[in-house]
Amino acid sequence: QKEVEQNSGPLSVPEGAIASLNCTYSDRGSQSFFWYRQYSGKSPELIMSIYSNGDKEDGRFTAQLNKASQYVSLLIRDSQPSDSATYLCAVIKNNNDMRFGAGTRLTVKP
Amino acid sequence: EAGVAQSPRYKIIEKRQSVAFWCNPISGHATLYWYQQILGQGPKLLIQFQNNGVVDDSQLPKDRFSAERLKGVDSTLKIQPAKLEDSAVYLCASSRTGGTGELFFGEGSRLTVL
Numbered sequence: 117q118k119e120v121e122q123n124s125g126p127l128s129v130p131e132g133a134i135a136s137l138n139c140t141y142s143d144r145g146s147q148s149f150f151w152y153r154q155y156s157g158k159s160p161e162l163i164m165s166i167y168s169n170g171d172k173e174d175g176r177f178t179a180q181l182n183k184a185s186q187y188v189s190l191l192i193r194d195s196q197p198s199d200s201a202t203y204l205c206a207v208i209k210n211n212n213d214m215r216f217g218a219g220t221r222l223t224v225k226p
Numbered sequence: 227e228a229g230v231a232q233s234p235r236y237k238i239i240e241k242r243q244s245v246a247f248w249c250n251p252i253s254g255h256a257t258l259y260w261y262q263q264i265l266g267q268g269p270k271l272l273i274q275f276q277n278n279g280v281v282d283d284s285q286l287p288k289d290r291f292s293a294e295r296l297k298g299v300d301s302t303l304k305i306q307p308a309k310l311e312d313s314a315v316y317l318c319a320s321s322r323t324g325g326t327g328e329l330f331f332g333e334g335s336r337l338t339v340l
Contacts, residue, residue, distance in 0.1 A: 159331035204268050213282040216268035
């Protein structure tokens with residue numbers, strides 16, 4: 117089992133729709149969870165962090181965490197073409213090192 | 227605030243040759259990471275430094291890869307000898323302290339091994 121697994125995609129949504137990205141992790145002791153966005157040919161950049169169960173909203177982005185199910189998700193409301201990128205789920209393990217999933221490529225069609 | 231600097235941006239070598247990548251983290255950032263990102267995959271942690279000490283190098287292929295962080299600032303990642311499967315982007319990242327999750331990445335060094 118991979119440490120961090122994401123729905124492989126690619127995911128395509130029309131402009132204005134909600135994009136839903138999912139991630140599961142294997143280490144039940146993980147405490148910190150992150151979503152990074154990576155444009156093609158660029159480096160990852162942090163867009164959301166979440167540490168406790170429930171929802172966390174930041175503008176058009178909502179991160180959801182369910183530690184019992186070892187599940188993290190990212191919702192993007194009112195998706196824009198500029199949101200087209202690969203979204204990486206990342207988890208910090210007990211020893212403070214960060215592990216990434218393989219990423220989900222999102223395309224928002226105008 | 228200057229970002230994470232990496233060099234070279236691109237490198238093409240023959241298999242069995244050696245290569246070195248350099249990283250200068252954001253000033254004051256104690257934690258430095260080297261990740262390997264193969265095309266179509268997520269970044270894979272190779273090594274994590276806290277100041278000049280190694281926190282985690284469990285995924286570093288130590289028979290060919292080595293890394294150091296002198297004086298707790300700059301870092302160098304070396305590959306010797308290179309294999310075809312080492313073709314990837316090598317990302318350096320830094321953070322103020324380990325475990326915060328907010329990593330700042332450099333632009334990466336793209337390695338092609340022929």
